Amino acid sequence: MWNSPKVGILGGGQLGRMLVESANRLNIQANVLDVENAPAKQISFHDGHVTGSFKDPEAVRKLAKSCDVITAEIEHVDTYALEEVASEVRVEPSWQAIRTIQNKFNQKEHLRKYGIPMADHRELVKGTADELANIGEELGYPLMLKSKTMAYDGRGNFRVNSKADIPEALEALKDRPLYAEKWAYFKMELAVMVVKTKDEVLSYPTVETVQEDSICKLVYAPARNVSNKINEEAQALARKAVSAFEGKGAFGVEMFLLEDNSLMLCEIASRIHNSGHYTIEGCALSQFDAHIRAVTDLPIPAKSLEIRTPSIMLNIIGGATPDSHLKAAEAALSIPNASIHLYSKGAAKPGRKMGHVTVTAATMFEAETLIQPLIDVVDKMRA
Ligand code: ATP
Ligand code: MG
Ligand code: MG
Numbered sequence: 329m330w331n332s333p334k335v336g337i338l339g340g341g342q343l344g345r346m347l348v349e350s351a352n353r354l355n356i357q358a359n360v361l362d363v364e365n366a367p368a369k370q371i372s373f374h375d376g377h378v379t380g381s382f383k384d385p386e387a388v389r390k391l392a393k394s395c396d397v398i399t400a401e402i403e404h405v406d407t408y409a410l411e412e413v414a415s416e417v418r419v420e421p422s423w424q425a426i427r428t429i430q431n432k433f434n435q436k437e438h439l440r441k442y443g444i445p446m447a448d449h450r451e452l453v454k455g456t457a458d459e460l461a462n463i464g465e466e467l468g469y470p471l472m473l474k475s476k477t478m479a480y481d482g483r484g485n486f487r488v489n490s491k492a493d494i495p496e497a498l499e500a501l502k503d504r505p506l507y508a509e510k511w512a513y514f515k516m517e518l519a520v521m522v523v524k525t526k527d528e529v530l531s532y533p534t535v536e537t538v539q540e541d542s543i544c545k546l547v548y549a550p551a552r553n554v555s556n557k558i559n560e561e562a563q564a565l566a567r568k569a570v571s572a573f574e575g576k577g578a579f580g581v582e583m584f585l586l587e588d589n590s591l592m593l594c595e596i597a598s599r600i601h602n603s604g605h606y607t608i609e610g611c612a613l614s615q616f617d618a619h620i621r622a623v624t625d626l627p628i629p630a631k632s633l634e635i636r637t638p639s640i641m642l643n644i645i646g647g648a649t650p651d652s653h654l655k656a657a658e659a660a661l662s663i664p665n666a667s668i669h670l671y672s673k674g675a676a677k678p679g680r681k682m683g684h685v686t687v688t689a690a691t692m693f694e695a696e697t698l699i700q701p702l703i704d705v706v707d708k709m710r711a
Contacts, residue, residue, distance in 0.1 A: 332356055333624050336395035336417070338382035340366030342671035342681060343401035343600050346608070348372045350616035356624065361391040367671050368401075385409035392417045399577055399623050403430040403598050404478055420623040421524065421575025421598050429573065429598040433476040433507040439593065442572045444565070446593045447472075447584075448510040455506055457494050464491055467510040473497045475504040481679065482542020512592055514584035518551055518558075519603035520566035522579045523618045523633070526625050529571050530618075532611065532633045534562040537582070537603050543679065546703075547641040549606040552692060558589060565591050573598070578619040580604060602643065602681070609667050609686045610639035638692040640699050644683040646676030647709035653682035659705040660685045664698055678711030 332355055337344050340362030348368045351358040359376035360368045369377050376394050380387030382405045392398060392413035399420050407430065410423035429435045436446055450463045464471060469491070475484035484504070486497040517539065521532040536551035537544055550559065566581035573579070573596075580601025582594035604615035613621070613632040621628050644653045653676045660666045663685075670683040685702060689695035 333396035334359055336391045336398040337401055338405045339401035340368030342367055344368035346616045350620045359394050361387055367673055370672055389413060397623050401599055421577045425573035425575045426598045429596055431476050432595060439569055439572055444569050444593050447512045450508050452506040460494050461491055463508045470511045472509040474507055474509055475501055476507055477505055485542055512584045515587055516585040518562050518583045518585050520563050520581045521604040521615050522566050522570040522581055523622050524570055524576050525622045525628055529567045530630050530633055531563040531567050533635050534559040535603055544602045545643055547603050547606055549610050549639045550635055562591055569593055569596055576622045578615045605684050606639040606641040606686050609688050610635050610637060637688045638695050639686055639688045640695045641684055641686045642699060643681055646678050646680040646682050648711045650675040652709040656706050657683060660702050663702055665689055
């Protein structure tokens with residue numbers, strides 16, 4: 329029997345909560361650093377949690393004292409505090425990986441050295457309209473202006489259609505460190521969950537993601553109408569990109585599939601990821617199970633990462649009213665094969681991820697048919 333290690337988790341939102349669900353089943357104590365009553369703490373009763381912020385060095389030090397290994401459900405953490413505690417506790421993935429990845433521009437500069445294909449991009453050094461206009465001349469329009477840091481769910485991106493949009497774009501992202509990306513004309517967005525263990529880099533199959541307003545809405549696992557060759561190539565690219573970073577755990581890799589069937593990296597997350605939620609029902613080991621095992625050096629049979637049954641995941645996002653997510657969940661109760669996950673975040677705000685539903689079936693067509701009425705419900709509730 330393994331020597332039940334204590335795992336510290338920076339962040340107790342829905343990803344932390346689902347990590348705790350996995351840890352619980354292995355009798356592994358997960359100590360969560362976040363506000364009192366965060367979603368992850370609500371399902372884990374012991375006195376090892378720490379109240380505070382994952383951006384506060386003192387709180388990170390306190391968590392470090394209480395566990396054997398520290399990990400994070402979010403990349404926007406204080407990596408200087410992680411660097412400091414790395415001498416007394418294992419930090420997985422490494423603080424270096426999290427620090428590089430949390431800055432999208434640095435992430436891409438790092439990956440460039442490893443020959444990872446991605447959209448051409450330019451740093452804004454001064455952040456002025458003239459500078460962006462010059463970059464626009466070089467990259468062409470439309471282009472995506474992006475915040476280097478603190479970006480999630482598209483909050484941090486602004487599509488610049490022409491030179492005339494520049495003032496509005498700079499105003500929308502003011503006071504943030506910026507870079508610009510050439511527009512990627514993709515026919516589909518793909519994602520792969522990669523799991524780095526002490527001696528291997530494993531991957532789940534390639535899935536298709538659909539974003540609406542830059543927020544992930546649907547995930548089809550496996551990706552529909554994608555050849556085996558592309559499925560394999562996307563996994564290989566994802567593993568290669570993640571291999572450029574030190575440390576163990578699950579990493580989410582987002583990619584663009586272009587018209588000519590070539591692949592481009594969109595971004596990497598140094599953590600479990602929305603595009604991997606389907607693994608809870610779709611695979612023998614979920615991304616959360618795999619992450620817990622990876623950071624505690626427990627075995628992960630590669631076969632357990634295969635998709636057992638076609639799966640579709642639909643996010644339940646805060647809509648027009650504070651309870652619209654509950655109405656969506658209620659509608660899901662009557663859908664055959666639908667597994668409902670509510671995150672217990674309280675009242676919804678528009679655009680906030682409140683839960684998700686995964687429908688599995690013998691074929692993708694059947695799963696599509698089963699979930700369509702729920703997609704219709706969710707579409708009607710949009711803010
Ligand atoms: P996440 O919630 O996944 O962390 P994010 O806020 O970090 O999102 P990105 O993943 O960079 O943002 O972009 C969000 C979405 O915007 C992408 O999934 C894609 O649909 C679109 N997008 C991003 N970059 C480009 C690009 N260069 N060209 C075209 N579309 C893009
Ligand atoms: Mg991101
Ligand atoms: Mg993204």
